[in-house]
Amino acid sequence: MSCRGIFNKLLKKNKGAKEDHFTNEKSSNRVDTFDHDVFQKITFPSCVMGTQCSECPLALQCKRKDGKNPPVSAKVGRELKKVLLMGNPNVGKSAIFSRLTGLHAISSNYPGTTVSFLEGSVVVEGETYKLIDVPGAYTLDPTNEAEEVALRILNEGADIVVIVLDATALERNLYLALQILEKGYPSILVLNMIDEARHKGIHIDSKVLEEELGVPVVPTVAVTGEGISALKAALHEARPSLILPMSKDERWRLIGDIVMRAQIVTHRHHTLRDRLEDLSVHPLSGMLLSILVMTLSFYAVRAIGEGLISYLFEPFFNSVWGPCLSAISSALGGSGFLHDILIGHLIDGSLDWEQSFGILSTGLYVEFAMVFPYIVSFYLVLSLLEDIGYLPRLAVLFDALLHRIGLHGFAIVPTLLGLGCNVPGILATRVLESERERFIAATLISVAIPCAGLQAMIFGAIGSFGMGYVVMVYVSLSLAWLILGFILNKTLSGHSPELIVEIPPYRLPSLRDLGFKLWFRISGFLLEATPLVLIGIFIANLLYSSPALPFISNILSPFAHLLGLPPEAMGAILLGLLRKDVAVGLLLPLHLTPQQLIVATVVLAMTFPCIATFVVLFKELGAKRLIQSVLIMVSIAMITGVALNLLFSLMTI
Amino acid sequence: MYMTERAEEREKNIPLVLLASGRVAEIVSLPLGQCGRRLEALGLRPGKKIKKLHGMPFCGPVALDIDGRQVAIGYGAASSIIVKPVENDLSE
Numbered sequence: 132m133s134c135r136g137i138f139n140k141l142l143k144k145n146k147g148a149k150e151d152h153f154t155n156e157k158s159s160n161r162v163d164t165f166d167h168d169v170f171q172k173i174t175f176p177s178c179v180m181g182t183q184c185s186e187c188p189l190a191l192q193c194k195r196k197d198g199k200n201p202p203v204s205a206k207v208g209r210e211l212k213k214v215l216l217m218g219n220p221n222v223g224k225s226a227i228f229s230r231l232t233g234l235h236a237i238s239s240n241y242p243g244t245t246v247s248f249l250e251g252s253v254v255v256e257g258e259t260y261k262l263i264d265v266p267g268a269y270t271l272d273p274t275n276e277a278e279e280v281a282l283r284i285l286n287e288g289a290d291i292v293v294i295v296l297d298a299t300a301l302e303r304n305l306y307l308a309l310q311i312l313e314k315g316y317p318s319i320l321v322l323n324m325i326d327e328a329r330h331k332g333i334h335i336d337s338k339v340l341e342e343e344l345g346v347p348v349v350p351t352v353a354v355t356g357e358g359i360s361a362l363k364a365a366l367h368e369a370r371p372s373l374i375l376p377m378s379k380d381e382r383w384r385l386i387g388d389i390v391m392r393a394q395i396v397t398h399r400h401h402t403l404r405d406r407l408e409d410l411s412v413h414p415l416s417g418m419l420l421s422i423l424v425m426t427l428s429f430y431a432v433r434a435i436g437e438g439l440i441s442y443l444f445e446p447f448f449n450s451v452w453g454p455c456l457s458a459i460s461s462a463l464g465g466s467g468f469l470h471d472i473l474i475g476h477l478i479d480g481s482l483d484w485e486q487s488f489g490i491l492s493t494g495l496y497v498e499f500a501m502v503f504p505y506i507v508s509f510y511l512v513l514s515l516l517e518d519i520g521y522l523p524r525l526a527v528l529f530d531a532l533l534h535r536i537g538l539h540g541f542a543i544v545p546t547l548l549g550l551g552c553n554v555p556g557i558l559a560t561r562v563l564e565s566e567r568e569r570f571i572a573a574t575l576i577s578v579a580i581p582c583a584g585l586q587a588m589i590f591g592a593i594g595s596f597g598m599g600y601v602v603m604v605y606v607s608l609s610l611a612w613l614i615l616g617f618i619l620n621k622t623l624s625g626h627s628p629e630l631i632v633e634i635p636p637y638r639l640p641s642l643r644d645l646g647f648k649l650w651f652r653i654s655g656f657l658l659e660a661t662p663l664v665l666i667g668i669f670i671a672n673l674l675y676s677s678p679a680l681p682f683i684s685n686i687l688s689p690f691a692h693l694l695g696l697p698p699e700a701m702g703a704i705l706l707g708l709l710r711k712d713v714a715v716g717l718l719l720p721l722h723l724t725p726q727q728l729i730v731a732t733v734v735l736a737m738t739f740p741c742i743a744t745f746v747v748l749f750k751e752l753g754a755k756r757l758i759q760s761v762l763i764m765v766s767i768a769m770i771t772g773v774a775l776n777l778l779f780s781l782m783t784i
Numbered sequence: 785m786y787m788t789e790r791a792e793e794r795e796k797n798i799p800l801v802l803l804a805s806g807r808v809a810e811i812v813s814l815p816l817g818q819c820g821r822r823l824e825a826l827g828l829r830p831g832k833k834i835k836k837l838h839g840m841p842f843c844g845p846v847a848l849d850i851d852g853r854q855v856a857i858g859y860g861a862a863s864s865i866i867v868k869p870v871e872n873d874l875s876e
Contacts, residue, residue: 269825274818300853303827331852383829408854412847413838527856531844539858540845629858630845631822636854 211252211261214366215285217311218295219304220267220277221635223323225249226353226644227295228264231363248284255363260291269303271310275564285314291369292318293362298328298335298350299636301394305386308344312372318346319369321362325350327636332399339393345373354641404637411524412634421528424521428512435508436587444500448484456482456492472672486720488675493716494668498661501591502584502712509551509583510652518640518648522547523632530630536616537571537623538563539630545572549580552656553744556580557751567625571616573748574760577740578767579612581711584660588715589732596725607733611771615763659743660710667709671717674702690769695776697721700731707735709742726779730772737768800846800857800865803836809867810834819861826855833870 218224232251249264265284266277273279285292294311296304312318322328322337337348347365351358377385410416456474463470465477474482475489484496516522522544530540541562549556553576560572581589593600620627674680680702684691687701694700703717718731739761740748749757797812811832814820827850828834837847837854839862846862848855857865 270821272821274822274825300827300851302851303853306825306827333852409837412854412856414841414844417838523856527840527845527847530856530858531840531842534843534858540856629819629861630856631819631826631858631861632856633826634847634854634856 211259212290213288214253214260214262214291214293215265215289215316216262216293216295217265217281217285217307218267218321218323219269219297219300219307221633222267222295222297222304223353224264224267224295226641227293227321227323227351227359227362228262229644229647230353230356230359232262248280253363255366258367260366268307270307276561285311285316289316291366292316293321293366293369294318295321295323298322298325299331299333301333301335302386302390305389306382309374309377309382309385312344312346312374313376315371317369317371319362319365320344320346320348321358322348322350323353325358326352326355327638332397334395334397336393336395340389343389343393346370354638354644408634408637411521412527417524417528421525424516428516431512432505432508435511436505439504439507440500444504448496448500452495453482456489459491471676472669475672476675485716488668488672490665490668490672494665497668497712497716498664501587502660502664503657505583505587506551506656507649507653510649510656513547513551514645514648514652515640518638518645520635520637523634526630526632527634534627534630535620536575536613537620537627538568538616539627541630541632542568542572546576546580549576550583550586551652552582552584552660553577553580553740554659554747555652555655557744557747560751564628565625567623568627570752570756570760571619571623573752574619574763575612575616577744577748577760578615578737578764579608581608581736582741584710584712585715585732585736588712592715592719593725593728593732596728600725600729603729604732604736607729607771607775608736611737611767615767619763663741663743664710664713667706667713670709671706671713674706693769693776694730694734694772695780696723696727696731700727704731704735704738707741708739708745711735711741730775730779733775734768734772737771738765740764796868797866798869800836800848800862800867801839801859803867803869805836805838807869808833808835808871809869812866812868815861815864819864823857823861823865827851827853828855828865834867 216224216228228249228251231253248266251262251264253260253262263284265281268278268281270278271282271285273282292311294308296308308320320340322335322340325335328335335350337350341348347368347370349358349362349365351362353359374385411420460470460474460477460482463474471489473489473491475487475492478486482492484492484500487493523541525543525547526540528540529543533540533542542560544562545556545559547556548559556576557573560569560576563569563572589604590601593604680699683705684698684700684702687705688698691698691701699721700718700723703714703721706717707714714735715732718728718735723731739745745757748760752760800809803809811828811830811834813830814823814828823829832850835849837849839846843859845856845858848857
């Protein structure tokens with residue numbers, strides 16, 4: 132018999148006292164009678180009193196024999212009561228968090244967005260609680276980084292643990308709930324998505340659950356806010372459960388009992404949603420659906436972006452900001468250093484939004500009238516797909532392909548995010564488990580995933596020669612992505628783990644959550660990109676009128692020759708270090724042929740990433756991996772550029 | 785215990801990837817280690833009934849239904865899950 136078994140048996144003698152504890156306010160003292168030496172050492176053999184309590188499953192119930200306070204109480208007894216919000220991934224923890232605190236966490240439909248936990252505070256009847264949104268976990272025997280973090284946070288101690296359950300998957304959710312309850316913290320169970328459960332024909336008797344587990348149970352619908360006030364009211368009723376530590380098999384048996392008693396499933400016909408859910412992971416219809424979704428998304432992004440530009444931003448720049456700048460320009464005398472920096476160089480006596488290169492003219496124009504509208508539309512569409520729950524299905528469809536390049540299906544999420552901006556894309560590679568995967572994914576994103584800013588410029592600059600040329604750029608980038616991924620997978624040691632993912636049901640997105648998520652992402656972009664765009668324009672402006680650019684271009688002219696580009700183009704490519712979109716802007720005045728423009732933009736897209744991506748890559752990969760990654764980027768960019776140039780010159784012969 | 789069962793029903797026990805789409809099966813055994821624990825955390829464990837929804841082509845993942853929830857499992861992991869096909873009555 133295992134240690135746990137002996138322990139449970141010993142405690143079961145006291146089972147008769149169980150009922151009393153339900154009514155007894157001081158139920159937290161229930162283990163007082165068990166003295167530390169005998170019982171603690173059975174369950175936690177390495178116990179040295181007071182030194183390892185943070186790891187001990189019984190720390191809260193433990194009373195030291197010498198009569199002093201339980202060792203953990205020093206940690207727990209702080210001024211603000213600490214409330215942990217715990218549960219499986221995708222059970223609506225983040226939504227409950229934002230409902231309780233009003234401080235808005237980003238709430239997503241795919242596992243992994245809350246790897247770093249969120250903190251907020253909630254006031255109930257004059258008392259302030261500190262609320263922590265713990266990363267989603269399926270079990271307290273950690274199987275990934277997020278679960279390790281969850282366990283660590285729990286072991287740091289808590290005054291109340293709010294355990295959020297998905298009412299549509301009671302059985303599986305109870306496993307974690309029992310593990311948490313076994314630790315003996317005062318707890319509350321939240322049965323979230325109770326509406327969806329009802330819809331699925333699942334009826335859960337919360338009274339029975341309450342009796343079985345000995346803690347308050349509150350049904351909620353977090354997306355609409357139903358039951359949130361009841362949850363707040365229940366906070367001071369939280370109490371430790373009488374569930375005792377047990378083995379895995381005992382736990383599953385107990386869960387089976389509880390589910391049988393508390394849950395009734397009535398038969399229900401298949402709904403349209405079930406159909407759709409089934410079709411979207413079917414090999415053929417799923418692929419067709421994904422092509423449809425991607426195409427629609429692409430057109431939606433373009434339509435919304437262009438709409439914003441032509442109905443909002445361009446009219447503003449042309450009829451409001453333009454006259455303002457003209458006034459400033461003439462006030463500054465139409466030339467001079469300050470004028471050239473702020474307003475830029477007048478072209479044929481007037482301002483040119485794309486070629487003047489003043490901070491207030493081209494700087495603001497590139498940022499707001501060319502890039503920002505696409506950022507807004509891109510994140511709107513992506514957040515919508517995310518909240519509906521489509522992304523995990525995409526992961527399933529793309530798993531076989533991504534497996535060939537050393538990743539698994541979930542890498543599709545960082546990749547898609549990278550299409551907006553490489554920075555969040557690379558940050559999202561954290562959802563991947565191994566260092567190897569993260570390296571491959573981050574390198575591939577930096578090399579072959581053009582950000583929205585760059586794409587907007589590609590469409591603007593190359594699209595005017597015909598869409599065929601734009602397609603060539605995308606085909607080159609995709610091929611590079613595939614080939615490089617394949618090579619990396621073959622050459623790097625180790626292998627990539629398997630995709631194991633729960634596919635959440637399709638959900639109607641909540642506009643509130645969508646709005647906050649969009650705001651979070653857009654404001655992040657503005658704060659981070661605006662200074663860099665302005666600095667980029669400033670430096671480009673200085674380089675224009677200084678001898679530095681021709682000098683650098685001369686040094687790099689052998690490379691330019693290999694790529695079939697004029698030496699000045701190398702300066703523009705180098706400036707891509709600051710902002711890719713600004714760099715494409717610098718290529719425009721060079722009057723390149725469409726073929727040269729393709730080579731230049733492809734090389735620009737693939738070589739080193741912009742400065743913001745650089746910083747994130749450094750943080751995520753470390754210096755050594757970053758250098759390897761950059762070497763790969765530069766060499767693959769040169770190889771692709773030279774190959775494209777050769778191809779074009781062969782085609783003209 | 786499983787050993788004798790396996791000897792008798794060797795033909796019936798097959799890896800999940802070989803199970804036909806739409807068939808219900810009972811899980812016999814899971815892979816060991818981290819992978820197995822992750823599967824278990826998602827509710828897959830010996831004795832549990834699952835319904836295979838689809839297997840993606842080119843060694844893609846297997847999508848299955850467990851307690852009315854969809855779960856996708858990569859080909860490698862799915863080929864080391866051993867299942868025993870049973871009659872299709874997933875009403876319960």
